[in-house]
Amino acid sequence: MKKSTRFVDNSLFRFLVVVLLPVIILLLVHFVAGNYYESVFILFFINIILAASLNLTNGITGIFSLGQAGFMALGAYISSILTLSETMKNAMVTNMPEWLTKIQLPFWAAMIVAACITMIIAGLIGFAILRAKGHYLAVITLGMVIVIKSVLDNANNLTNGSRGLSGMSKHSTLLVTVIVALLSLFILYRFRTSAFGRSMIALRDDEDAAASLGINERSIRLMSFMVSAFFAAVGGCLWAHLQRTIAPSLFYFDKTFNILEMSVLGGMASLSGAIPGAAVLTFLPQFLANFSTGFTIFGINVPQINGLTNIVMSVLFIVMIIFRKQGVTGSSEYLVGSLFSRSTYTGLFRKQTYKDFAHAFRRKKVHDS
Amino acid sequence: MKRRNRFLSAIVIGALAATLFAGIAHAGEDHIKVGGLFALTGWFDSYDVAGSKGFELALDQINAAGGIDGHEVEYVSYDTTSDLATATSLTIKLIEQDGVDVLVGMNDPNTDIACGTIAQEYGIPSLATVSTLPYTQERVGDTAFLVPYGDNVQASAMAEYAYNELGIRTVYVMTNNTDEFTLALSKFFQQHFVELGGTLLSEGDFGAEYDDNTNMDFSSIVNQILALGETPDAVFLGCFTDEGPIILKQLREAGIDCTCLSGDGLDDLSVAQIAGEASNNTYFSTHVNYADPSTDEFIAAYREKYNEDPQNAFAALAYDAAYLLKYAVENYANGDYSPASIRNAIAQVTDFEGLTGTISYADGNVPTKTVFINEFKDGESLNVTHVLPDMDAE
CATH class of the missing domain: 3.40.50.2300 (Response regulator)
Incomplete structure (x- = not known):
């Protein structure tokens, strides 16, 4: 047998795991499980977008940015101002410029406009700050989060200050979020596998060698920063239209580090890492919330443990950093790669796939007994 | 070895599926189910930990004395961790999965608005115990009540x-x-x-x-x-x-x-x-004067249960929220424990005497009461x- 007969390389297996299984889960969530699970899954997909956008800069290009919450805030605010009706804006915000209150865009348009404006702002900021590298850049981007929050806090006639905005319609349904998340991952994946993406990886691994091959360091880094901001804004827009209440304090250090945790836990160096990372950081706190107020197991009463989530998360994080510091996926693009590679789907129409699948299955059995 | 792995994974998948379908809501029972949204960790805990304790104390007392209208009150609560996203999904969880009829706690004004808006869509009344935002009703709707006075x-x-x-x-x-x-x-x-x-x-x-x-x-x-x-x-x-x-x-x-x-x-x-x-x-x-003799009973009970004095007035406010609910349901709900009926009952409350003053919702959902x-x-x-x-x- 020349061809690989491993399960993981088989088109059928890949189709089952990365396409069919998620589709079945999503259908179950939507039609059977109820709104609570649906809202958690919506949050999960938004987190995937945010973590993947951070992975593009932090893991793939090697620009360690802590500014994702700031871009998310811009996306959330701009899109919310654009989708809120004139009466709502007048009721909440005093002295908003009249032309701005008059504008009301459909959700999709608002999302794209918000993401583009955020990308332009990121371009301006990035032009100035991307000269710095390493820790210096990390600190500057963290400063950027503070600046963005202060602006939102004080631009009273645009953002209603620290009181925030509320009353957006719930546009982030499961279907919308899944579509946007898939599109975002697809675009980011194509971006990564393009010449730009390979330049980014080359820059991350060895700047001088990359520069000697004619890669324009500054433009590649700036491009990566802007694309990352674009998708952070998309995530922020979806988040705002899920929670329907936004305030500057919600997009601060907590949020930035939350996204960073997802990215590090899942695997910074790959877009696929966003998926396990977002899964852990979305589902685990919800799951642990059941236990933090005390529970009974096998007749033993466990008292209320305040902060159970924090304890479990931090232990998990420490264990992860010690034993697998590259994250769950490392630099493997298996998940996202399988999802978007044509062979996963065309393979289903070839007989050989099924033969290989059966063969791999049999071989496992033979080994077993 | 391999076979056992497969067996184990089957068990894990089975267990996950079971938890997924286990808790689908069963509303419409003949007693009141209260959902607590308190921040027991995070930046807001200095206000809400005392509130959560005060509320649980009051519920214990109410249930020990026969409950509301003779029915025991069921209580489910989750720690919102002072995080808005967690709080909103827990709100949906309390309403859909646990089938609560009324929400209590609601954290800071922003969380109250976000979670209150969701509760409003389901028609579930909410009693905020810390937020003092005077225009809560305008921002959320008629199911959002404040137990404290407005700013x-x-x-x-x-x-x-x-x-x-x-x-x-x-x-x-x-x-x-x-x-x-x-x-x-x-x-x-x-x-x-x-x-x-x-x-x-x-x-x-x-x-x-x-x-x-x-x-x-x-x-x-x-x-x-x-x-x-x-x-x-x-x-x-x-x-x-x-x-x-x-x-x-x-x-x-x-x-x-x-x-x-x-x-x-x-x-x-x-x-x-x-x-x-x-x-x-x-x-x-x-919101309260703990030196007043009317609060002695509360302080003694609080001390007995938690071995400490109430740190702030929010313990008394949450305590009042529980008795306010009892008062509203017993006087105005006529034995109908649906959320809509509870909301109407709360809206009709006049001259409820609590530790924190006299509460009336005649002029809107934010009471005007004595300031200490x-x-x-x-x-x-x-x-x-x-x-x-x-x-x-x-």
Whole structure:
């Protein structure tokens, strides 16, 4: 047998795991499980977008940015101002410029406009700050989060200050979020596998060698920063239209580090890492919330443990950093790669796939007994 | 080995599927199910831990005495971790999965608005125990009730007390500009104080964060006050418990030992403990007078259950929320325990006598009730008076 007969390389297996299984889960969530699970899954997909956008800069290009919450805030605010009706804006915000209150865009348009404006702002900021590298850049981007929050806090006639905005319609349904998340991952994946993406990886691994091959360091880094901001804004827009209440304090250090945790836990160096990372950081706190107020197991009463989530998360994080510091996926693009590679789907129409699948299955059995 | 792995994974998948389908809602029972949304961890816990304890205490007492209308009250609660996204999904979980009929707690104003909006869509009434946002009803809808008074009430009461009783004529107002609550508090205080005939010398903002204790240098504000040329009769602090004691210390160190005034954001024994002597001559509005004999029973029960004194007024507010619910349902619900009926029952409440004053929802979902004014004295929080402000003037 020349061809690989491993399960993981088989088109059928890949189709089952990365396409069919998620589709079945999503259908179950939507039609059977109820709104609570649906809202958690919506949050999960938004987190995937945010973590993947951070992975593009932090893991793939090697620009360690802590500014994702700031871009998310811009996306959330701009899109919310654009989708809120004139009466709502007048009721909440005093002295908003009249032309701005008059504008009301459909959700999709608002999302794209918000993401583009955020990308332009990121371009301006990035032009100035991307000269710095390493820790210096990390600190500057963290400063950027503070600046963005202060602006939102004080631009009273645009953002209603620290009181925030509320009353957006719930546009982030499961279907919308899944579509946007898939599109975002697809675009980011194509971006990564393009010449730009390979330049980014080359820059991350060895700047001088990359520069000697004619890669324009500054433009590649700036491009990566802007694309990352674009998708952070998309995530922020979806988040705002899920929670329907936004305030500057919600997009601060907590949020930035939350996204960073997802990215590090899942695997910074790959877009696929966003998926396990977002899964852990979305589902685990919800799951642990059941236990933090005390529970009974096998007749033993466990008292209320305040902060159970924090304890479990931090232990998990420490264990992860010690034993697998590259994250769950490392630099493997298996998940996202399988999802978007044509062979996963065309393979289903070839007989050989099924033969290989059966063969791999049999071989496992033979080994077993 | 391999086979066992497959067996194990089958069990894991089975278990996951079971948990997925286990908790689908069963509403419409003949007793009331209450959902608690308190922040037991995170930046908001200094207010909500006491609230959660007070609420559980009241429910224990109610159930021990036969429940509401003779039916035991069921209680489900989750820790919102002071995080808005967690709080909103837990709201849906409480309503859909646990099938609660009424929500209690609701954290800070922003969380109250976000979670209250969701509850409004389901028609589930919510009782906020900490948020004092006066326009909650306009932002959320008719199912959102406040147990405390609104910021306009407490700020007016403080202005009246300062002007009439303390004889204060000039003030400097400083405000934490990062929160809805502190901004509203300072705004209403200024407005009412000037209406009474007082003079606002100047005002200043600062941006201290609840989760960022490093930015605790208030020297620019202190210098602004020194630069006024005259010491104001009083400094009004629109602030939280986190930065409050630090501000007091820095003011006193700079020699500004005039009266300080604040709202219920400063209501915590820790303020007096941290600031020490600097907290003397500081007055703040709060919701309850723990020295009053009517609260003795509550304090004794609280001490017995938790082995500590209530740290702030939010324990009493949450305690009142439970008895308010009992009062509303027993008097106005006519044995119908659907959320819509409970909402209407709460809306009809008039003259409910609680630890924190008399609550009526006749004029909207934010009650106007007695404001207690406390003073910090030698590490203790002592009640000096109570004021029922005349809100018709607004």
